[in-house]
Amino acid sequence: MASMNILIIILIAAGGLYLGGRWAYQRRQREALLAAPLSAAHKAIVVKNVPLFEKLPDALQTKLEGLMNRFLSEVTFFGQQGVKITDDIRVTIAAQACVLIVNKENRWFKSLKTIHVYPAAFKSKLVGVEGHVHSERDQARSGESWAKGPVILAWDHAAYGAFAAHDGQNVVMHEFAHQLDEQTGKTDGSPLLDKDHSASRWARVFQVAYQRLRDDVAAGRGNVLNGYGATNPAEFFAVATEMFFERPDELRAHEPDLYGELSQYYRLDPAAWY
Ligand SMILES: [Zn+2]
The missing domain is CATH 1.10.472.150 (Glucose-regulated metallo-peptidase M90, N-terminal domain)
Structure with missing residues (x-):
């Protein structure tokens, strides 16, 4: 019985070593x-x-x-x-x-x-x-x-x-x-934020800009963001991301707070690249 227990302990240890080794290898x-x-x-x-x-x-x-x-x-x-x-x-x-x-x-x-x-x-x-x-x-x-x-x-x-x-x-x-x-x-337009990023400010800024886009779409007015972003908050985040990378100057000029939140989220300032 004792030898059985020792065998089990050896097997568990070997399994642990194998998994640990594989994990370290994959990491390297x-x-x-x-x-x-x-x-x-x-x-x-x-x-x-x-x-x-x-x-x-x-x-x-x-x-x-x-x-x-x-x-x-x-x-x-x-x-x-x-x-x-x-x-x-x-x-x-x-x-x-x-x-x-x-x-x-x-x-x-x-x-x-x-x-x-x-x-x-x-x-x-x-x-x-x-x-x-x-x-x-x-x-x-x-x-x-x-x-x-x-x-x-x-x-x-x-x-x-x-x-x-x-x-x-x-x-x-x-x-x-x-x-x-x-x-x-x-999938709701609220991605995982870094610890130093205020979730309440993100929510507030996004809600204001999202509502503005919805109002503009409903009234037939133009907006810096594509109207598809008015579909729901998830689409709003995806559409805003496209503008953030492709027309950062324009987004920053029309929606400076939104640009600021995206800049903190992505830890990037694309307006400085062009
Ligand atoms: Zn989408």
Whole structure:
């Protein structure tokens, strides 16, 4: 009986050592990826397809390259409707997604394992989960983000979104803003804030700007933000994120408080890049 107990203790210890060793190995691998520059081939794709990359300050370019290495190593891409996944597709999408977290220490798209890429706007009949709401959609869409699930993108929109860096629309940033938003367990426009970030001020500023957009849309008036952001607070956060990165000057001029909150959230000041 005693020898049985010893055997169990040895087995548990061996299991613990194995798991600990594997965890340490994975951690070292990840740190190596984060510290490495992109390969020359991947770098050439980013420079060609994602003009925003060269606008970033050098220190952020270096961080972005490391994050992209990790992204490309951990996220699996699937082509739909005949799309053949190439480095062009993977790298162009990874760059835009990782810009969102380029200066947020220890932030990662935790629940994201897969990205499905369609050639163009796709018809989705899937039952999606947004927050606690299940919705069925059947209109043509350029992107979707699933809570605890994949991101789905139309490649033509994802590529054009990167190329047209200042039109205020970027489907990859939009869907990955939803991925960040989802990390609280609810997709509601209130993402996880850092400890030094006032949640009450975030809520107040967002509510005021969101209501202004809703009023402007209802009255047929223009607003610096795309009217789609008036759909619900989650869409508002995603739409505001697109403007924050693509037309920061304009967003700051029209919605300075909102710009300030996003700047603190992303720990970035894109208005200074252009
Ligand atoms: Zn959305």
